[in-house]
Amino acid sequence: PAHPDTPTDKPKIERTLQSVATLFAQHVAGYVGSSVERRGKNAEQDAVWSIVELQALLDEWIVAVWQNRPHDGLRDPVTPGKALTPNEKYAALVEVAGYVPVPLSAEDYIELLPSCWRRINAYGIRVNNRSYDAKALNPYRRQHSGVESKKGQWEVHYDPYDVSRIWVRNHHDEGWLAATWTHLRSHPVPFGELVWQHARSVLAQRGCDQATEAEIARAADDLLDRAAQGPAPTRQESKDRRVAGRTRATATPAWPRPPDTAEPCDEEPPPGGDEDADDIEIAQVIPLPVFDARKEAESWRL
DSSP: OOOTTOTTHHHHHHHHHHHHHHHTGGGSTTOOOSSSTTOOTTGGGGOOOOHHHHHHHHHHHHHHTGGGSOBTTOOOSSSTTSOBOHHHHHHHHHHHHOOOOOOOOHHHHHHTSOEEEEOOOSSOEEETTEEEEOGGGGGGTTOOOSOGGGTTOEEEEEETTEEEEEEEEOSSSSSEEEEEETTTTTOOSOOOHHHHHHHHHHHHHTTOTTOOHHHHHHHHHHHHHHHHHOSOOOSSOHHHHHHHHHHHHHHSOSSOOOOOOOOOOOSOOOTTOOGGGTTOOOOOOOOOOOOOHHHHHHHTOO
16 A cells, blocks of 8 residues: 555555565465465465454564564664664654654543443443443343453443443453443433432432432432522522622721711801912913824925
8 A cells, every 4th residue: 555646655565565574474374475486385274363363463573573673774863874673763763852642542542441340241230330231232141251360250441420331341352342321311411420429428318228220310310400500599689699798898897997086167168268279370281283194204204
């Protein structure tokens, strides 16, 4: 495979495939060679590896051999006379440019979630008093996972911030089996493990120590509904409460005030007492002209 209209990619790809054939493929049982004259005798009788197993062997060979094999095309300006391995060249580039950020895939995200080990029963899987089920679990119900250290249980990953589904690792085949919560249709509001545990504690305070899964789900749903509605309205609006609160707070000042010793003045001022008011001369107001940029520019011309 090469990029469109890029003939320079083909020799690199062909050389890489030739290196894989001479360094790895010819040592694999059932290798038939690149042509009929290079085909071994009864080579098809030695073909015992499947495609999946052969891919796993190739991946291991790339990590152990190819990445640690010096390549003439990998050089460093500091040591141009020494051919570097892909790992050495990558390490040198990391020192200069840092690591390359790679986004997580969906499987990587599931791998990082908390995990537990459960059995796949006829009703599904129980995780934290919740039942999960899916049609994908039908071939594995009451089956041994093959993990002897866990007594045949299956590895289950769950999201603590979303109890709507879980993921079961398929130990017989590769991949994950997604199972949804059995009460998801009746309570579609998403919530996490914290709300679930709080709903259980609320029911325990009410005397329901052995609350069922449906009761806990209803309590969690009711909790989220009350949180979305907000507090019940009172007689006074929020603005009225704010104004009243500020009035009460400023009615009595917190700082000490000087005593009010001033006496009210009952006498009227004598007529003509404001004689100096008429003697004040008002200055002449000279308005500023409006700035004209074009006129100002003409005055600067030589």
